[in-house]
Amino acid sequence: MYSISDREFKYISGELYKYAKINLTLKKRSLVISRLSKRIRKLNLSGFEEYVDYLKNDDPDRIEFYRMVDALSTNYSLFFRESYHFDYMVESILPAYEHKSMNIWSAASSTGQEIYSILITLLEYEKQTGRHLSYRLLASDISTDVLKYAARGIYPKKDTDKIDPKMLSEYFLKGRDTKTNLVKVKKDLIRKITFFRLNLSDKTYQLPKMDIIFLRNVIIYFDRQTKTELIERLYDYLNPGGHLFLGHSESLAGISDKFYPVGKTIYRRVGDD
Ligand SMILES: C[S@@+](CC[C@H](N)C(=O)[O-])C[C@H]1O[C@@H](n2cnc3c(N)ncnc32)[C@H](O)[C@@H]1O
Known part of the structure; x- marks a missing residue:
């Protein structure tokens, strides 16, 4: 040691x-x-x-x-982590986007479980409602290693234990021979996502306006000033009425008054109603 x-x-x-x-x-x-x-x-x-x-x-x-x-950097992530966020999307956000397209950004995506969980939520919504959604999915992280991992879409099978078996067989391929302990996200799902490196503390990046930003389990590592500056920037990156999701132990209390809570660690821009 x-x-x-x-x-x-x-x-x-x-x-x-x-x-x-x-x-x-x-x-x-x-x-x-x-x-x-x-x-x-x-x-x-x-x-x-x-x-x-x-x-x-x-x-x-x-x-x-x-x-x-x-x-x-701490890269821990899970499929359908904080599952109430995905329930909220289905119940309270997606119905409003049946006739307009949306941009969704996983802003500290780590190894990809978050963006794939978002995509599966959208696909299941379409299947269950028979409605079509139009969307663009972006996933970024500061680490190129985790982005490579995410874009490959290969995970230990045990990491997908919490995924409903029907969804697992619909959206993942099972490993064969020596790889039975692995699963792989199907190629046509991976193709729907744009992965790119982005440092959230960089003040110069240009992105399209978002409708939903997942900023989960990353601001916990930042000090107050960094959090405030980032949240103010993200306000500008959101379309009116847009939503911001934080991690379970994160909050905007004392950080920004540009958002108000609408659910457990789910925020909306103020002044858009
Ligand atoms: C704990 S993971 C969160 C993964 C996922 N959002 C979740 O909640 O499961 C935190 C991620 O934030 C990334 N990160 C840390 N600092 C960052 C920065 N300044 N810009 C972009 N990503 C950063 C790390 O590389 C790591 O992958």
Whole structure:
């Protein structure tokens, strides 16, 4: 087990904050050690002192820096995580979009379970109501590793345990031979999604106006000022009447008064009714 000095920790957390606005307090010291030890071993370095020097002398493409960002970000996700959000979409949002198209953005999509859950919700809605929905789906993350994983659409079978077996056979392919422990999202579903890298702390990105933004389980890593600035930007990215979904332990209380709650961690722009 490597040890990390305050100075080394400060350098690493400072660089991560500058780039991704992910706020690592000293309490996260053991997380940094465990997540970066693999990198240190892989690079044949003796410990954090050499690792910090390595980062300082990184090549112009900052390859190791981006590996470090990937290693330090938390990518945990699940299919139909916080299932009440998908129920809310079906009951309270989708009926209003039967005659107009919508843009939906999973803004910290991680390994893709969220955007596929959204897509399956739309497809099931169409099947059950016999109505046609027109939509564009976007999924972004700061990490290219998780985006690659998402766009491949291959998951351990056990990760899909909570998906209704009928939906599982409709939207996924079962692995064969040595791959029976894996499932793959069907190609025509994957093709409906645009995956791209986007750093939410970047203030210059251009996107079409959205009707629904899933910003779940990511602002928890940001400090108050970063949250406020991001939420203000997302207000401008939403069409009037648009919805913003946050993660189960996240809230806009004290962050922005441009949204009001309409359900559990579900918000709408103010002034659009
Ligand atoms: C815990 S996952 C959330 C996944 C999914 N939204 C969910 O709720 O299951 C957090 C994701 O946020 C991404 N992330 C962290 N900082 C980011 C930033 N500044 N810009 C974009 N994505 C970021 C991480 O790479 C990670 O994939």
